[in-house]
Amino acid sequence: MAADMRLPSIRKAVSLLDSAFDRKDLVVPGDVITSDTGFMRGHGTYVDEEKLTASVAGEVQRVDKLICVRPLKTRFNGEVGDVIVGRITEVQQKRWKVETNSRLDSVLLLSAVNLPGGELRRRSAEDELTMREYLQEGDLISAEVQSVFSDGALSLHTRSLKYGKLGQGVLVQLSPSLIKRQKTHFHNLPCGASIILGNNGFVWLYPTPGQQDEEAGGFYTSLEPVSLADREVISRLRNCLLALAAHKVLLYDTSVLYCYESSVQHQVKDILKPEVMEEIVMLTQQKLLEQEG
Amino acid sequence: MGNVVQSEARGAVRFSSVEVCGNMAGLELLSDQGYRLDGRKATELRKVQARMGVFAQADGSAYLEQGNTKALAVVYGPHEMRGSRSRTRHDQAVINCQYSMATFSTAERKRRPHGDRKSTEMSLHLKQTFEAAVMTQLYPRSQIDIYVKILQSDGGNYSVCVNAATLAVIDAGIPMRDYVCACTVGFVDETPLADLCYAEESGGVSSLALALLPRGGQIALLQMDARLHQDHLETLIEAAMTACKGVSKVLDEVVRQHLQESSVLSGE
Numbered sequence: 001m002a003a004d005m006r007l008p009s010i011r012k013a014v015s016l017l018d019s020a021f022d023r024k025d026l027v028v029p030g031d032v033i034t035s036d037t038g039f040m041r042g043h044g045t046y047v048d049e050e051k052l053t054a055s056v057a058g059e060v061q062r063v064d065k066l067i068c069v070r071p072l073k074t075r076f077n078g079e080v081g082d083v084i085v086g087r088i089t090e091v092q093q094k095r096w097k098v099e100t101n102s103r104l105d106s107v108l109l110l111s112a113v114n115l116p117g118g119e120l121r122r123r124s125a126e127d128e129l130t131m132r133e134y135l136q137e138g139d140l141i142s143a144e145v146q147s148v149f150s151d152g153a154l155s156l157h158t159r160s161l162k163y164g165k166l167g168q169g170v171l172v173q174l175s176p177s178l179i180k181r182q183k184t185h186f187h188n189l190p191c192g193a194s195i196i197l198g199n200n201g202f203v204w205l206y207p208t209p210g211q212q213d214e215e216a217g218g219f220y221t222s223l224e225p226v227s228l229a230d231r232e233v234i235s236r237l238r239n240c241l242l243a244l245a246a247h248k249v250l251l252y253d254t255s256v257l258y259c260y261e262s263s264v265q266h267q268v269k270d271i272l273k274p275e276v277m278e279e280i281v282m283l284t285q286q287k288l289l290e291q292e293g
Numbered sequence: 294m295g296n297v298v299q300s301e302a303r304g305a306v307r308f309s310s311v312e313v314c315g316n317m318a319g320l321e322l323l324s325d326q327g328y329r330l331d332g333r334k335a336t337e338l339r340k341v342q343a344r345m346g347v348f349a350q351a352d353g354s355a356y357l358e359q360g361n362t363k364a365l366a367v368v369y370g371p372h373e374m375r376g377s378r379s380r381t382r383h384d385q386a387v388i389n390c391q392y393s394m395a396t397f398s399t400a401e402r403k404r405r406p407h408g409d410r411k412s413t414e415m416s417l418h419l420k421q422t423f424e425a426a427v428m429t430q431l432y433p434r435s436q437i438d439i440y441v442k443i444l445q446s447d448g449g450n451y452s453v454c455v456n457a458a459t460l461a462v463i464d465a466g467i468p469m470r471d472y473v474c475a476c477t478v479g480f481v482d483e484t485p486l487a488d489l490c491y492a493e494e495s496g497g498v499s500s501l502a503l504a505l506l507p508r509g510g511q512i513a514l515l516q517m518d519a520r521l522h523q524d525h526l527e528t529l530i531e532a533a534m535t536a537c538k539g540v541s542k543v544l545d546e547v548v549r550q551h552l553q554e555s556s557v558l559s560g561e
Binding site for chain 1: 468
């Protein structure tokens, strides 16, 4: 087996424009943002001796009288309606705990899932005992944020046929800030695979399903072997996602698709080479600009 | 003379100071001209080089070199409590620190098992330091993990760890009141020496480690194991605070540089 090896190379210096050097809106912890008391304290700030001070390194955002500092990198801060992909970490009484890259594990209540047998089925004590049959530790699910608790933990629901347990596919974990907020986060890409872009930075790639069984309630997973062609498409998409993430390009259906199209002339495994990555991302960005322009 | 015996017993022959230690007869930490073993002035710090965001997997990470001492810090969290649930605090996050040294970090190659007395103590010191600076009350019922590894040890391990971990915490986007900067200071010939290297530390100098929140001048941790006359304590602390402020300037530059680079990359 041939392996690709390379020596450590000097990082390319990021070219900083002069304007970037004195950007006033970038602050570090301990920086005084304003000593004017007429402002409201938002996330990423605290008041020290009546001065509004930053507590994280990032960009200052001002909305009317509210001042926040948005850090460059942070864990997922869920909002109601966000689509997420998560992993079950625990089965408790009447609830599942789900790891969602958030600062606390999210909660999926038994009453917030569609059980097989239709919408109006009553949840009995028996259901509580068989919870592990529906979802067990390690299973991946897609869900929506139903509400946010006071301590910041999220409550999820899967009461729609598009949510539920995920079967065969590939999970890619990226930064939540790279996912573009859109009307829909479920896409059937024309290249032959489907994608769920979770707002929490977890992206699920899977072969486009055929006709779905309504009765399954999202807990049915097909264990049919996936064809080689589908697997190749999914692997290519995965590498494309990693390439886009490395160059901090926002992820949504169009950018992923353009990146896929730009990568077809390369072998799947070559996409992760830095020089190929750069070329593909450049092409993608050009296409995106043309489409906008 | 007592100093010499002590350093011989520890086998203190190390990197930059090989020639000096070879000449055991007169281990002179501060020359008449006011220079130290490695050619620094009394208040001069070692060269600090650092980089943030060295790992993609962790929430925050940083690498920091201070002279020949090199440390790698990684931060995970805030996340759900793992392991013992009983430590959960309902009003604040729990900070979990782990300090370790690489087998190859000292002149003598040595397997350093996890959780020996020295590293446990260091972990506790780190925990205390960061509890003073991180705004833990914002993350009830969560846990923040800080892992620090010394890759090469040449004195001032505690301070280098604190400085590296500060950068990693900032990289993770965890709110802090201010930077925490640490520095060791020794006392030789009525003069405080800033940022001791291993040869100086093992030369039997009474030294003091101090972690400071530089903007407010609050002390996060102060540690001294050696004997020192009470009258000198004031000057020593004063010198340590000046040194910490020097470190904070360097860290500040690193953070701002990193911030600008990443905001350019994200295409604004």
